[in-house]
Amino acid sequence: MIGVFDSGVGGLTVLKALLRELPAERFVYLGDTARLPYGTKSAETVGRYALQAAEALAGYGLKCLVMACNTASAVALPAVRAQLSTLPVIGVIEPGAEAAAAASPSGRIAVLATEGTVRGGAYQQAILRRRPDAQVYALPAPLFVALAEEGLSDGPIAEAVAHHYLDALFAAAGAGAPDTLVLGCTHFPMVAAAIRAAVGPAVRIVDSAETTARHVRAALCQAGLAQAGGQGGLRLLATDAPERFARIGARFLERPIGEREVELIDL
Amino acid sequence: MIGVFDSGVGGLTVLKALLRELPAERFVYLGDTARLPYGTKSAETVGRYALQAAEALAGYGLKCLVMACNTASAVALPAVRAQLSTLPVIGVIEPGAEAAAAASPSGRIAVLATEGTVRGGAYQQAILRRRPDAQVYALPAPLFVALAEEGLSDGPIAEAVAHHYLDALFAAAGAGAPDTLVLGCTHFPMVAAAIRAAVGPAVRIVDSAETTARHVRAALCQAGLAQAGGQGGLRLLATDAPERFARIGARFLERPIGEREVELIDL
Structure with a gap:
């Protein structure tokens, strides 16, 4: 399972590129919709939120974590790497x-x-x-x-x-x-x-988004972690308003998202 | 002291109208900048945030609370009124x-x-x-x-x-x-x-904003709570990024806001 984290629906552009680049992989995407946007928040706050999100995603049994959020990548990548020391953590910057x-x-x-x-x-x-x-x-x-x-x-x-x-x-x-x-x-x-x-x-x-997806594929191949075959899969998680996530997210992912496809979680 | 609560800087348009309508009053304004925007969040989440903010503002010794946030007024006014049962709580809707x-x-x-x-x-x-x-x-x-x-x-x-x-x-x-x-x-x-x-x-x-300010003045006069004289006063509180609050807020309040004028608080 590859974890993808963003403050909201924006990271679905990264997920879309990842699904294209790595169609055999299983993905779990977490949008922290209860606390978006990160872009206007202080570095301390964004760092705290990113660590909580990374912790929650790690519970899904990841082999790699993609921080699709630019703001979180910019301020929290070292802290998240330190926390998830056994996993490759890849940002978008x-x-x-x-x-x-x-x-x-x-x-x-x-x-x-x-x-x-x-x-x-x-x-x-x-x-x-x-x-x-x-x-x-x-x-x-x-x-x-x-x-x-x-x-x-x-x-x-x-x-x-x-x-x-x-x-x-x-x-x-x-x-x-x-x-x-x-x-x-x-x-x-x-x-x-x-x-x-x-x-x-x-x-x-x-x-x-595209450059990050290619980078993730290269990192998985290099570490011998790439999925050789299989159908892939996707779970979508949001911290608030799954209906809005499904409606807006469909445009970003360029495919319909059923409202019940989005699982509500607490961080 | 009159408390004014909003999810961010937007409520400063209401505060501006209040300062014009009630120049002798002292105000404390709280912008929940760590968790804005409320407009895209679920009613449950907004309700929880509004109750926390009302609780924090009540600690400043209020005679009246203005919920300047439309979203919070729409979903949380009855709950906040029940919580602060001794105070008049006025929404914008x-x-x-x-x-x-x-x-x-x-x-x-x-x-x-x-x-x-x-x-x-x-x-x-x-x-x-x-x-x-x-x-x-x-x-x-x-x-x-x-x-x-x-x-x-x-x-x-x-x-x-x-x-x-x-x-x-x-x-x-x-x-x-x-x-x-x-x-x-x-x-x-x-x-x-x-x-x-x-x-x-x-x-x-x-x-x-203007209709709410007139409504607050009427409510204070009717309850015999209006300030007869005095210089008034203003405290500005934010839950995140006080620098941004000061910079953007100055446009909404139509007067300069010093960065150190904005106090950072946790909810």
């Missing part, structure tokens, strides 16, 4: 940073994320560790979260919001603009088309 | 419903609110109790919360979102459109100009 550092010709890399992720500086540091010459621009873009949850992922409002966040850096900077943009929040792959419309066709967009 | 029922010539009344408030049906019921002939249309408009918090309260994005939420009911309905619109979320007075631009000049907009 390092795979995204690695892909961005490799993809960018100029080293000018923009990271779109939540306020908490930007403030914590984890993407900036992870990119600079791999590529000390990089110039990293981290932009908080919290409205995209609300747009994605409301099903307004594309269309004129999403594009206007994308221009609002990105034009100063991409359109105004001209030749000095970033050539690579990291979607540093699990919600943002949902609004990728609007972001693409704002930054134009030449910018490389790094989807940290 | 009843004053808003009363004002709307009185303001509407046709009885066609729209309520803009969060998902939780709409689903709970409290505005609908409160309006129909006063005016059984009314036709109440409740619309969830969660994006306005994100826009107000991000400082995008007016301008083209806010107006596009207002049209997105309101055109089907107001522009398309023609002569059968509502004549009155209740701002049924504490964040929405911040985007009132964009809402006004979408619905046109003829629609009566009921701001539940």
Whole structure:
């Protein structure tokens, strides 16, 4: 069983990529919907919540834990690794940073994320560790979260919001603009088309959901833990409002979710 | 001391109206920023949080408690009243419903609110109790919360979102459109100009922050509890991220808030 943890439904974009990458594996996904969003909370609070969630997921008998939440990955990965010392624990920041550092010709890399992720500086540091010459621009873009949850992922409002966040850096900077943009929040792959419309066709967009899924597959193969065959499987857990989780989550997972498919748990 | 409770910074629009209406009173405001938003959480969870917050505020020696949070008012007012049986506890739903029922010539009344408030049906019921002939249309408009918090309260994005939420009911309905619109979320007075631009000049907009403040003053006068003179005062409490509370809250309160002015408390 592979555990996937997020503050809510956003991590379902990571789960979707994992299901595609590892179709024979069994997954248990936990969305901490009672306490979302993590992006505006302090590092201490997010760290405490992430440890509780990791503990709960460990009870399902995991061989690997994926912290699909960018904010939790940014502030709580070392603490969760220390707590679950026998398991590989994989966050979304390092795979995204690695892909961005490799993809960018100029080293000018923009990271779109939540306020908490930007403030914590984890993407900036992870990119600079791999590529000390990089110039990293981290932009908080919290409205995209609300747009994605409301099903307004594309269309004129999403594009206007994308221009609002990105034009100063991409359109105004001209030749000095970033050539690579990291979607540093699990919600943002949902609004990728609007972001693409704002930054134009030449910018490389790094989807940290996809890069994380490839990273998980590589880690499992390397450790000899990958499932050779089988049908796979999925359990969905939420800490509150399973009806909303099913309704909004279906858009993120791109398949219907029955309300009774979502199990309510307490942390 | 008058206690004011909200899930976050939104209730500062109610506090602002209270400070204007009752300048001689002392206020203590609690924003449960660690656990916001309430609007997407289940009624059970919101009820539990509201009781904890009311208990904490009661410890400050209150003569009155204002539940500035629409979602908490909708689902937890009876429970909080039962818990604080010696205090007047005033929510934001009843004053808003009363004002709307009185303001509407046709009885066609729209309520803009969060998902939780709409689903709970409290505005609908409160309006129909006063005016059984009314036709109440409740619309969830969660994006306005994100826009107000991000400082995008007016301008083209806010107006596009207002049209997105309101055109089907107001522009398309023609002569059968509502004549009155209740701002049924504490964040929405911040985007009132964009809402006004979408619905046109003829629609009566009921701001539940202002109607609640007038209601509190009336209740205090009637109970002989109003402060006759004095300078007033304000304490601000938050359960997480006081820096963000100060930064975003200043826009809602329309005055600077020092970060050290916000006290961090645990519930």
